[in-house]
Amino acid sequence: MPKMAQTADNWETxxxxxxxxxxxxxxxxxxxxxxxxxxxxxxxxxxxEETRARIAAVIERTGYRPRAAARNLRSSRTNLIGVILADxxxxxxxxxxxxxxxxxxxxxxxxxxxxxxxxxxxxAESLTRLIDAGVDGLVVNTCGGNDEAIAAAAGRLPVxxxxxxxxxxxxDLVTSNNRELxxxxxxxxxxxxxxxxxxxxEASDDSPVRRERAEAFADELLRRGLAGEVVxxxxxxxxxxxxxxxxxxxxxxxxxxxxxxxxxVFLRLTEAxxxxxPSLPAGLKIATFDDYPWNHVLFGGVTTAAQDTLTIAExxxxxxSERIDVVTTTVGEAAKLAPKRIEIPGHIEHRASTSR
Amino acid sequence: MPKMAQTADNWETxxxxxxxxxxxxxxxxxxxxxxxxxxxxxxxxxxxEETRARIAAVIERTGYRPRAAARNLRSSRTNLIGVILADxxxxxxxxxxxxxxxxxxxxxxxxxxxxxxxxxxxxAESLTRLIDAGVDGLVVNTCGGNDEAIAAAAGRLPVxxxxxxxxxxxxDLVTSNNRELxxxxxxxxxxxxxxxxxxxxEASDDSPVRRERAEAFADELLRRGLAGEVVxxxxxxxxxxxxxxxxxxxxxxxxxxxxxxxxxVFLRLTEAxxxxxPSLPAGLKIATFDDYPWNHVLFGGVTTAAQDTLTIAExxxxxxSERIDVVTTTVGEAAKLAPKRIEIPGHIEHRASTSR
DNA sequence: TCGGTTTACGAAATCGGTTTCGTTTCGAGT
DNA sequence: ACTCGAAACGAAACCGATTTCGTAAACCGA
Numbered sequence: 001m002p003k004m005a006q007t008a009d010n011w012e013t014x015x016x017x018x019x020x021x022x023x024x025x026x027x028x029x030x031x032x033x034x035x036x037x038x039x040x041x042x043x044x045x046x047x048x049e050e051t052r053a054r055i056a057a058v059i060e061r062t063g064y065r066p067r068a069a070a071r072n073l074r075s076s077r078t079n080l081i082g083v084i085l086a087d088x089x090x091x092x093x094x095x096x097x098x099x100x101x102x103x104x105x106x107x108x109x110x111x112x113x114x115x116x117x118x119x120x121x122x123x124a125e126s127l128t129r130l131i132d133a134g135v136d137g138l139v140v141n142t143c144g145g146n147d148e149a150i151a152a153a154a155g156r157l158p159v160x161x162x163x164x165x166x167x168x169x170x171x172d173l174v175t176s177n178n179r180e181l182x183x184x185x186x187x188x189x190x191x192x193x194x195x196x197x198x199x200x201x202e203a204s205d206d207s208p209v210r211r212e213r214a215e216a217f218a219d220e221l222l223r224r225g226l227a228g229e230v231v232x233x234x235x236x237x238x239x240x241x242x243x244x245x246x247x248x249x250x251x252x253x254x255x256x257x258x259x260x261x262x263x264x265v266f267l268r269l270t271e272a273x274x275x276x277x278p279s280l281p282a283g284l285k286i287a288t289f290d291d292y293p294w295n296h297v298l299f300g301g302v303t304t305a306a307q308d309t310l311t312i313a314e315x316x317x318x319x320x321s322e323r324i325d326v327v328t329t330t331v332g333e334a335a336k337l338a339p340k341r342i343e344i345p346g347h348i349e350h351r352a353s354t355s356r
Numbered sequence: 357m358p359k360m361a362q363t364a365d366n367w368e369t370x371x372x373x374x375x376x377x378x379x380x381x382x383x384x385x386x387x388x389x390x391x392x393x394x395x396x397x398x399x400x401x402x403x404x405e406e407t408r409a410r411i412a413a414v415i416e417r418t419g420y421r422p423r424a425a426a427r428n429l430r431s432s433r434t435n436l437i438g439v440i441l442a443d444x445x446x447x448x449x450x451x452x453x454x455x456x457x458x459x460x461x462x463x464x465x466x467x468x469x470x471x472x473x474x475x476x477x478x479x480a481e482s483l484t485r486l487i488d489a490g491v492d493g494l495v496v497n498t499c500g501g502n503d504e505a506i507a508a509a510a511g512r513l514p515v516x517x518x519x520x521x522x523x524x525x526x527x528d529l530v531t532s533n534n535r536e537l538x539x540x541x542x543x544x545x546x547x548x549x550x551x552x553x554x555x556x557x558e559a560s561d562d563s564p565v566r567r568e569r570a571e572a573f574a575d576e577l578l579r580r581g582l583a584g585e586v587v588x589x590x591x592x593x594x595x596x597x598x599x600x601x602x603x604x605x606x607x608x609x610x611x612x613x614x615x616x617x618x619x620x621v622f623l624r625l626t627e628a629x630x631x632x633x634p635s636l637p638a639g640l641k642i643a644t645f646d647d648y649p650w651n652h653v654l655f656g657g658v659t660t661a662a663q664d665t666l667t668i669a670e671x672x673x674x675x676x677s678e679r680i681d682v683v684t685t686t687v688g689e690a691a692k693l694a695p696k697r698i699e700i701p702g703h704i705e706h707r708a709s710t711s712r
Numbered sequence: 713t714c715g716g717t718t719t720a721c722g723a724a725a726t727c728g729g730t731t732t733c734g735t736t737t738c739g740a741g742t
Numbered sequence: 743a744c745t746c747g748a749a750a751c752g753a754a755a756c757c758g759a760t761t762t763c764g765t766a767a768a769c770c771g772a
Contacts, residue, residue, distance in 0.1 A: 021758060032722045037760055047720060068490045069434065070758035072425035073727050080468075080489075088454050089649075094444045097453075101471045105481075110489055112436075113469045115457045125461075133436075133466055134424045270653045293445075294650040297626045377728055388752045393730055403750060426728035430757050 020064045029058045040066055072134060077328060081320060082130035083113045084123060086143035086164070091263065091292050092309065093141065096162065099313025100139060107321055109136070120145030127153055137320040142166060144207060158323030160316050165208045172323070174316045174342045178209065181305040182216040184348040185259050185287040188303050190226065192285045192354040194257025197221065197228035198247060200269055201261045213261055213289070233268065248272075248284070255283045257354075263290035270298055286353040301351030312344045376420045385414045396422055428490060433684060437676060438486030439469045440479060442499035442520070447619065447648050448663065449497065452518065455669025456495060463677055465492070476501030483509055493676040498522065500563060514679030516672050521564045521697075528679070530672045530698045534565065537661040538572040540704040541615050541643040544659050546582065548641045548710040550613025553577065553584035554603060556625060557617045569617055569645070589624065604640070611639045613710075619646035626654055642709040657707030668700045 022040075026033040031051060038047060039055045058064070072078045081104050085093045097113065104111055112135055114126030124146050130138060137158035140150060147166040153159055154171045161173040189197055199217040201210055214230050221228045231247050248256065260266035266288040273284075286299060291306035319342065326337055378396075382389045387407060394403060395411045414420070428434045437460050441449045453469065460467055468491055470482030480502050486494060493514035496506060503522040509515055510527045517529040545553055555573040557566055570586050577584045587603050604612065616622035622644040629640075642655060647662035675698065682693055 033759080035721060065484075065488050067429070067758055068488060069425055069428035069432070071760070073423070073429050074760040076425070076727075078425065088450045089447070091445070091447075091450075094447075094450045097469070098444045098471050098473065101469065105470075105485070110485060111469050113453070113457065113467050114461075115454050117454065128421075129461070129466060132421050132424060264649075267649055267653055292650075293620075293623055294648075294654070297623055298650070298653070389729075391751060423728055427730075430730040432757075
């Protein structure tokens with residue numbers, strides 16, 4: 001005989017069905033709450049197939065859902081992954097968010113997101129906010145300036161860095177193989193006949209990623225004996241564009257190849273070039289990082305170093321899960337995982353902008 | 357004299373400082389846990405300025421942070437807002453996420469995000485996942501196909517729809533003033549001399565937003581006595597583009613004006629036009645919805661109906677907070693808020709593509 | 713058939729806050 | 743001085759699950 005839940009509002013009129021508690025389910029199934037809990041978490045201590053079926057039936061019929069807060073309190077696990085993104089306007093970030101969302105869901109976790117907007121203060125605030133909320137682990141795409149705080153956080157709970165490293169390196173990092181991607185773009189430009197290469201960067205962007213790409217670019221030029229330089233655009237439209245015009249004019253006559261260090265720089269480059277004419281100046285070849293939708297369209301297609309965002313996301317979540325499992329399994333003294341740097345190979349999309 | 361927390365690991369060697377509990381703080385401050393709790397939530401039942409200071413000092417010194425799970429369990433509030441986005445690749449969504457993040461943070465809430473990727477099944481799954489996680493309220497940018505489930509959810513907890521409505525309308529909605537934006541774009545094209553207007557849509561997109569814009573477009577043509585039609589592109593590149601070419605050829609000689617119903621359609625339009633030549637066919641004018649970064653660049657700037665994403669986000673969170681407050685304050689029987697439809701005015705960015 | 717080991721399950725403690733309710737203290741009014 | 747109401751605070755119940763520990767039943771080989 002079905003027993004009413006203690007909290008059921010069952011006046012004859014108000015048929016607001018009860019929020020069931022685990023003990024209500026247990027009572028209806030004729031077992032103890034402990035057994036229902038075991039069922040819910042399908043624990044090693046098995047139960048009779050018959051008991052299992054009876055519990056399943058009751059849960060099915062009542063539509064019972066365990067309250068997460070109670071579960072979290074006792075088990076001190078939330079199945080929540082905190083994500084801090086520096087700049088969600090960047091399509092890399094949105095792609096990453098989608099990837100993380102999928103990978104996390106596959107492991108039964110949800111995402112708590114915070115967006116720093118490239119503001120270190122907000123990033124720091126997000127850090128404590130998410131930790132206070134009790135996330136099991138943290139994915140951080142840092143904007144810089146919080147290296148100590150992040151390292152400290154990594155000491156208290158699992159943290160995996162996304163794309164951007166922190167100074168002292170004691171934290172897991174998943175990133176693209178930037179050096180090889182740079183080489184790939186240089187390849188493409190060289191093959192298209194460029195004699196002189198420029199890597200376009202932005203003054204405001206001092207991220208480790210930019211630095212890594214710039215270094216790789218310089219190394220690559222050296223290795224091949226090519227001429228070229230890193231051109232840093234000033235911030236905010238006009239000045240920067242002026243600087244770019246000058247660069248292009250300086251090299252007029254030479255076969256120039258340009259690499260935009262990221263998608264935003266590429267847009268500014270496009271703007272600048274638009275002032276020179278609707279199509280590319282003769283002999284000018286272009287390539288860029290970050291595979292944005294407009295890359296297919298501008299200049300009839302821009303050769304692009306595309307990052308494998310889905311795989312990056314998957315590996316981030318995988319690594320984070322490893323750490324979370326370790327934390328919840330071991331006593332936490334000896335079993336520290338050594339920090340790990342994971343590089344996910346991207347690939348070059350060859351398009352019209354580097355055809356001969 | 358400071359008293360050790362019960363859970364402190366204080367062997368002489370392992371100086372892992374304790375996770376403090378509220379009772380530890382209470383003990384150190386010489387008050388009861390209840391008082392500390394009152395302090396933490398600055399409750400109406402005031403306390404002596406002196407007590408307050410003593411508690412504050414202890415908390416400050418120990419760096420105590422209350423465990424969210426425990427708080428959630430007892431108070432059955434989580435300060436979490438669930439967000440379901442249909443398509444994060446859409447810059448409208450990312451802008452919205454940032455706005456929501458800011459507005460929520462201003463109210464002390466964090467965001468739990470789920471991404472449906474325009475898949476109704478995943479949307480439904482996200483719905484239950486977020487509700488099970490105990491969010492206080494839900495922001496849904498639905499991809500359609502779950503109208504009943506969403507309405508049901510809205511019956512159980514506060515829900516505000518973002519940009520896209522559900523069928524039976526009993527749920528709060530915040531959206532842009534699409535009709536006026538359509539009128540604005542038609543204005544711009546007409547002023548640029550277009551005699552014949554097309555609204556370009558996609559077959560796969562059957563969202564209420566598309567329908568609203570299409571209806572407004574038809575109405576607007578009627579009202580002004582302009583000729584034109586809604587052109588639905590087939591899905592997947594080639595066919596759709598062919599259809600578009602045909603449209604353009606059909607109208608050759610007439611002064612044609614095109615409106616892309618959203619940013620993705622605009623990109624496909626751009627692709628198609630690129631096959632015709634690097635610059636716009638003579639007399640062809642273009643306008644689009646959604647203010648994406650590339651809009652500044654393509655065709656030297658495309659006239660755009662820009663939505664006020666920040667305000668939309670702010671109003672969504674505001675409305676959701678109202679509902680959450682009502683739920684937690686009242687007994688929940690009589691005090692139902694009537695569903696509300698909130699329109700946030702966007703504006704038209706006039707750019708080169710509709711100059712004469 | 714009998715000791716010994718699993719296996720299935722229940723009773724009760726527990727997680728760490730919040731909330732209710734009651735008691736004491738304090739100050740104002742007469 | 744005495745009463746009364748409000749303010750300040752403490753004791754203990756409580757939120758709803760998980761987890762530990764203990765026990766009875768089932769199984770099993772000798």
